[in-house]
Amino acid sequence: MSICSIEAVAEAVSKPFWFQLYVMRDRDYIARLIQRAAAAQCSALVLTVDLQIMGQRHKDIHNGLSTPPRITPKFLLEIVRKPAWAMRMLGTSNRGFGNVVGHVPGVENLKSLGAWSAQQLDPSLTWEDAAWVRDQWQGKLVIKGIMCEEDARLAAELGADAIVVSNHGGRQLDGAPSSIQVLPDIVRAVGKSTEVWVDGGIRSGQDVLRAIALGAKGTMIGRAFLYGLGAGGEAGVTRCLQIIRNELDLTMAFCGVTDINAVTSDILYR
Numbered sequence: 001m002s003i004c005s006i007e008a009v010a011e012a013v014s015k016p017f018w019f020q021l022y023v024m025r026d027r028d029y030i031a032r033l034i035q036r037a038a039a040a041q042c043s044a045l046v047l048t049v050d051l052q053i054m055g056q057r058h059k060d061i062h063n064g065l066s067t068p069p070r071i072t073p074k075f076l077l078e079i080v081r082k083p084a085w086a087m088r089m090l091g092t093s094n095r096g097f098g099n100v101v102g103h104v105p106g107v108e109n110l111k112s113l114g115a116w117s118a119q120q121l122d123p124s125l126t127w128e129d130a131a132w133v134r135d136q137w138q139g140k141l142v143i144k145g146i147m148c149e150e151d152a153r154l155a156a157e158l159g160a161d162a163i164v165v166s167n168h169g170g171r172q173l174d175g176a177p178s179s180i181q182v183l184p185d186i187v188r189a190v191g192k193s194t195e196v197w198v199d200g201g202i203r204s205g206q207d208v209l210r211a212i213a214l215g216a217k218g219t220m221i222g223r224a225f226l227y228g229l230g231a232g233g234e235a236g237v238t239r240c241l242q243i244i245r246n247e248l249d250l251t252m253a254f255c256g257v258t259d260i261n262a263v264t265s266d267i268l269y270r
């Protein structure tokens, strides 16, 4: 559900990029989307499996988040207080959802998009559907949103090249364990056959190192880069990555390791 289309991203980047997929009820549309990702030479498909129904997001409810946004006095006040941002938004053509608008019959604007996406998430998704996605996509497949050993094994059996242990940044099920809590058991279950990555709460290089020490092969970030983006645009995202990298480097030095591949749980203080 990105603002820019796969094709627009492909045109703008010179480095490998991935495509993240939610499986919708309209399987023809999903098959076409996967073909578009292949045609744009995405180097990996990330299938997210933990958002077939939307969690109850209390802050979104409280803030009245909606598609399209409701024009309220508060909304207008926010725009008036940020004139530079408002001018940039007026000048951009990226105000829709580029992979959907114009690609689904009847979805031409934000209003029809809101209605379409609300009824399109498919709550009946099963591992058979994930196998169908595997068949459609010949490239590297990452399955994101795994929180238990059984699902990790099923993802590995399906031929996932990597899994992401994730509870969607705590945005789905209140009361779910944290991803770092369940990581060690999942690594023990499938770590030899599949790469195990983790996300959720990674805010610093120390967080990255803790996850690696608990067996993750890689970590991903959500909010951290968004904070950088909000504070400083593209340069802010670069700065965010630099900060995390420097903290990782420094913490490794304090732990007496120089090679990330040599990090084990021995560096953790229990």
Ligand SMILES: Cc1cc2nc3c(=O)[nH]c(=O)nc-3n(C[C@H](O)[C@H](O)[C@H](O)COP(=O)(O)O)c2cc1C
Pocket (backbone or CB within 6 Å): 001, 020, 048, 144, 166, 167, 168, 169, 170, 199, 200, 201, 202, 220, 221, 222, 223, 224
């Ligand atoms: C604003 C926002 C939008 C997100 N949208 C998606 C999405 O479209 N697909 C997806 O797989 N995960 C999405 N996520 C979840 C992230 O991919 C990631 O799992 C999570 O943010 C990691 O936790 P962190 O924010 O603590 O780093 C979103 C997260 C945020 C905060």
